[in-house]
Amino acid sequence: MFPFGGITSKNRFFKGVSSLIICELDKCSGCCACYNACKHQAITMTEDQWGCIYPLVDEKHCTRCGVCAEVCPEHNRPNLNTPVKCYAMYSPYKKDMASSSGGAATVLGRCVIQKNGVVFGTVYDKEGTLVYNSAKTEPELEQFRGSKYVYAYLGRTYQQIHELLSNGVTCLIVATPCHIAGLRAFFRKDWPNLYTLDLICHGTPPMRYLRQHTENVTHSRRVNRVTFRGINNYYLSAYERNKKIYSKRGDEDAYFSAFMNGLTFRENCYQCPYAQIQRVGDLTIGDFWGLDKDTLDGYPGKPSVILVNTEKGDRMLSWIEDVVVMKQSVVDKAIQGNSQLIAPTTRHPHREVFRSSYLQNGFSGAIRDTDIPDKMRVAKMRNMIIRVPRYIRNRRIKRKIQTFMRQE
Ligand SMILES: Cc1cc2nc3c(=O)[nH]c(=O)nc-3n(C[C@H](O)[C@H](O)[C@H](O)COP(=O)(O)OP(=O)(O)OC[C@H]3O[C@@H](n4cnc5c(N)ncnc54)[C@H](O)[C@@H]3O)c2cc1C
Ligand code: SF4
Ligand code: SF4
Ligand code: SF4
Known part of the structure; x- marks a missing residue:
C-alpha cells in the first residue's frame, strides 16, 4: 500500500505554504515525476480524502532546490506530435x-x-x-x-x-x-x-473507489484482481485468487456505470x-x-x-x-x-454531490445520491428486452432441431 494514509483538507495545500506546492492539485495527474526526482527524500505520495494520490512535501527535508517543479509536466509540458x-x-x-x-x-x-x-x-x-x-x-x-x-x-x-x-x-x-x-x-x-x-x-478513478465497490458487492476483502472487458463485451469481474466471485455487465454495475458517465x-x-x-x-x-x-x-x-x-x-x-x-x-x-481524441470527458452534473456524500457515506452511499442507480435500472430493463427475444428465438431454434432429429 501507499506510504501513509489520507491527508485532510486542512493540510491539503501543505499548510498554506504556497512555495511547497509543486503544481495545483486540480492539475496533478499523480505521475510521480517529482517523487522520482527529489534526491532529498522530501516527497511522499499520499492519498487525499477520496483516495487520489498526490505528492506531499516534508518541509523539514526540503532544500527548496526546485527540481520537483522542473520535472513536473504541468510546468514543463513535453512537445506533442500530430499523428502522421x-x-x-x-x-x-x-x-x-x-x-x-x-x-x-x-x-x-x-x-x-x-x-x-x-x-x-x-x-x-x-x-x-x-x-x-x-x-x-x-x-x-x-x-x-x-x-x-x-x-x-x-x-x-x-x-x-x-x-x-x-x-x-x-x-x-x-x-x-x-x-x-x-x-x-x-x-x-x-x-x-x-x-x-x-x-x-x-x-x-482512484483505486479506493474500486476497492470499496468490490468489497460491497462481493462481501470479500480478498479481491485481488478486477477485469473490465471480456471478449467483445464490457463486464466488471472480481476475482479472489483466480476464482471469479462477481461479474456484472458494465452498464448494470455501479462502479463501471459511474466511470462511463464521468462521475468518479x-x-x-x-x-x-x-x-x-x-x-x-x-x-x-x-x-x-x-x-x-x-x-x-x-x-x-x-x-x-x-x-x-x-x-x-x-x-x-x-x-x-x-x-x-x-x-x-x-x-x-x-x-x-472516440471523443477523447478531441476533448476531455465532461464532468458529470452530480460530481460535487457524489464527492461530498462520499466523505460521509462511502462509495455505495454516495452513488445512491446521484442518478447512477436510475441509469443502471434503465440499462437493466433495456438489456432484458434485448435478451428476451433472443431467449425465445433460441428456444424456437432448439425445438426445431429436436423435431428435425426425431423425424430423422
Ligand atoms: C483508464 C483507461 C481508459 C481508456 N479509455 C479509452 C477510450 O476512451 N477510448 C479508447 O479508444 N480506448 C480507451 N482505452 C484504451 C483501450 O481500453 C485499450 O486499453 C487499448 O485499446 C489497448 O488495447 P490492447 O488490446 O492493445 O491492450 P492489451 O493487450 O489488452 O494490454 C493492455 C495494456 O494497457 C495497459 N493498461 C491497462 N490499464 C491501465 C491503466 N489503468 N493505466 C495504464 N495502463 C494500463 C496494460 O498495462 C497493458 O499494457 C482506455 C484504457 C484505459 C486503461
Ligand atoms: S484522462 Fe487519462 S490521460 Fe488524461 S489526466 Fe486523466 S488519466 Fe491522465
Ligand atoms: S524543492 Fe527539491 S528538496 Fe524540495 S521537494 Fe522539491 S526536489 Fe525535493
Ligand atoms: S510531477 Fe507534477 S503532476 Fe506529477 S505528481 Fe508531481 S506535482 Fe503531480
Whole structure:
C-alpha cells in the first residue's frame, strides 16, 4: 500500500505554504515525476480524502532546490506530435483475443522482450492495488493484458527505467498519456532506446473507489484482481485468487456505470491536456470505434486503432507488421466515436454531490445520491428486452432441431 494514509483538507495545500506546492492539485495527474526526482527524500505520495494520490512535501527535508517543479509536466509540458499515419489492427494469434482491443500493446511488448528489452505496464499487486511493473519474460507480460479502468500507481518506475536505459537496455512503456508526459518531463531528453505507447484515455478513478465497490458487492476483502472487458463485451469481474466471485455487465454495475458517465475521475482528468489529437507517445492505441466492418474483412472482434506519431513509432510498427493484420486508415475515422481524441470527458452534473456524500457515506452511499442507480435500472430493463427475444428465438431454434432429429 501507499506510504501513509489520507491527508485532510486542512493540510491539503501543505499548510498554506504556497512555495511547497509543486503544481495545483486540480492539475496533478499523480505521475510521480517529482517523487522520482527529489534526491532529498522530501516527497511522499499520499492519498487525499477520496483516495487520489498526490505528492506531499516534508518541509523539514526540503532544500527548496526546485527540481520537483522542473520535472513536473504541468510546468514543463513535453512537445506533442500530430499523428502522421493511422491503422486498424488486430493480432490473429488466438491468445491475443483476450486483449482489450486488437492486442497491440501485448504484441509490441512481446517484440521488445524478444529483443531482450524490458516492458513496463500495469498489474495488481499483492493487496490488489493497480501498479506499474516491469516484464522481462512473456508470462510476466501476460499479466499486463487488459484495460483496468482505475488509476495506476507509478512509485519509483521512472528511476527504474532510467537505470535500464543508462545500461543500454531497450524499454517500452505502455501508459496513460499523463504518465508518459511525466516520464518525458522527468528525463528532459530523448533516449534512443526508450519507446512510449500512450492509450486513448477516458479518465481514471482512484483505486479506493474500486476497492470499496468490490468489497460491497462481493462481501470479500480478498479481491485481488478486477477485469473490465471480456471478449467483445464490457463486464466488471472480481476475482479472489483466480476464482471469479462477481461479474456484472458494465452498464448494470455501479462502479463501471459511474466511470462511463464521468462521475468518479481524478479532478485533473476533466481538464486533461492530452485528450486531443496531438499525442505524447511514439504510438497511440485505443479502440477503433469508427471503423467500418469491411476494412478488416469483417473481423468479428474489436480492432485497435494505432496512431503513428513519431519516427520511433514507425519503427515500432515495422516490428509487428508481419505478425498482425493491419490496414491503413485515416485519422478522421479514429476520431469518430472516440471523443477523447478531441476533448476531455465532461464532468458529470452530480460530481460535487457524489464527492461530498462520499466523505460521509462511502462509495455505495454516495452513488445512491446521484442518478447512477436510475441509469443502471434503465440499462437493466433495456438489456432484458434485448435478451428476451433472443431467449425465445433460441428456444424456437432448439425445438426445431429436436423435431428435425426425431423425424430423422
Ligand atoms: C483508464 C483507461 C481508459 C481508456 N479509455 C479509452 C477510450 O476512451 N477510448 C479508447 O479508444 N480506448 C480507451 N482505452 C484504451 C483501450 O481500453 C485499450 O486499453 C487499448 O485499446 C489497448 O488495447 P490492447 O488490446 O492493445 O491492450 P492489451 O493487450 O489488452 O494490454 C493492455 C495494456 O494497457 C495497459 N493498461 C491497462 N490499464 C491501465 C491503466 N489503468 N493505466 C495504464 N495502463 C494500463 C496494460 O498495462 C497493458 O499494457 C482506455 C484504457 C484505459 C486503461
Ligand atoms: S524543492 Fe527539491 S528538496 Fe524540495 S521537494 Fe522539491 S526536489 Fe525535493
Ligand atoms: S510531477 Fe506529477 S505528481 Fe508531481 S506535482 Fe507534477 S503532476 Fe503531480
Ligand atoms: S484522462 Fe488524461 S489526466 Fe486523466 S488519466 Fe487519462 S490521460 Fe491522465
